[in-house]
Amino acid sequence: MTEKELLNLVVERDYEAVEVALKNGFDANKPINNDTTGIEWASYTDDIQMMEIFWKHGAKSENEYVQDFINEFERGKTHLDFQEIEENKEDYPNLTESFSVTKFEFLEGNIQEFEDNFFTIFLPISKFVLDDEIIETSIRLDGIQLPESLNSCIGKKIEFPINPNEGYIDGSIYLRNCHNPVDVTEIKFLKLENQKLTLEMKINFDFEYETIGFKNEQFTKQSVLEIY
Numbered sequence: 001m002t003e004k005e006l007l008n009l010v011v012e013r014d015y016e017a018v019e020v021a022l023k024n025g026f027d028a029n030k031p032i033n034n035d036t037t038g039i040e041w042a043s044y045t046d047d048i049q050m051m052e053i054f055w056k057h058g059a060k061s062e063n064e065y066v067q068d069f070i071n072e073f074e075r076g077k078t079h080l081d082f083q084e085i086e087e088n089k090e091d092y093p094n095l096t097e098s099f100s101v102t103k104f105e106f107l108e109g110n111i112q113e114f115e116d117n118f119f120t121i122f123l124p125i126s127k128f129v130l131d132d133e134i135i136e137t138s139i140r141l142d143g144i145q146l147p148e149s150l151n152s153c154i155g156k157k158i159e160f161p162i163n164p165n166e167g168y169i170d171g172s173i174y175l176r177n178c179h180n181p182v183d184v185t186e187i188k189f190l191k192l193e194n195q196k197l198t199l200e201m202k203i204n205f206d207f208e209y210e211t212i213g214f215k216n217e218q219f220t221k222q223s224v225l226e227i228y
Contacts, residue, residue, distance in 0.1 A: 028059040034114035049079040112228040178210035
């Protein structure tokens with residue numbers, strides 16, 4: 001199994017398949033996306049069950065947030081100890097009949113540099129109901145190549161081509177059992193202070209590529225990202 005294949009299983013929360021891969025010899029401490037390990041990716045969405053699976057197979061981390069959970073697992077806790085009261089679908093907006101990305105409520109995301117001026121952005125989305133299920137998903141943007149350092153980009157606008165043109169941002173959102181392409185064509189770097197980056201992105205959602213029943217959409221989104 002490749003690192004990318006395991007990453008997709010983590011994103012899809014396929015616990016059984018991840019456990020099988022680890023039992024069959026996949027190194028729990030091997031990065032599955034640049035320098036990020038499986039347990040760290042699972043922490044981005046607070047997927048405690050997935051974190052526990054990686055921990056059981058020897059995963060370690062220097063990330064303080066992840067280490068706190070590892071300490072709890074070592075004390076005998078399981079992911080079940082962290083479960084909240086059973087969720088009620090009525091507590092979340094139902095987007096089944098009137099789906100639109102403009103109805104997404106975004107949580108605070110993060111940006112991480114993996115190589116010199118190469119970045120990944122992770123944008124978690126607040127839970128909603130779709131097809132009678134509570135959905136927890138996110139937008140992941142990989143391979144963001146900047147022409148200069150992040151500090152030097154503040155106050156500037158950078159345009160990006162669309163996949164498959166060279167220099168494109170490799171983005172996706174998981175909905176209706178598919179990784180749907182997400183193209184970012186422009187980023188404005190507005191502010192950088194206290195390890196927080198404020199930017200504005202023009203985002204195209206290509207839902208017709210996987211024919212999941214939604215029309216393509218485009219919108220402009222301002223986000224505040226924690227710098228990892």
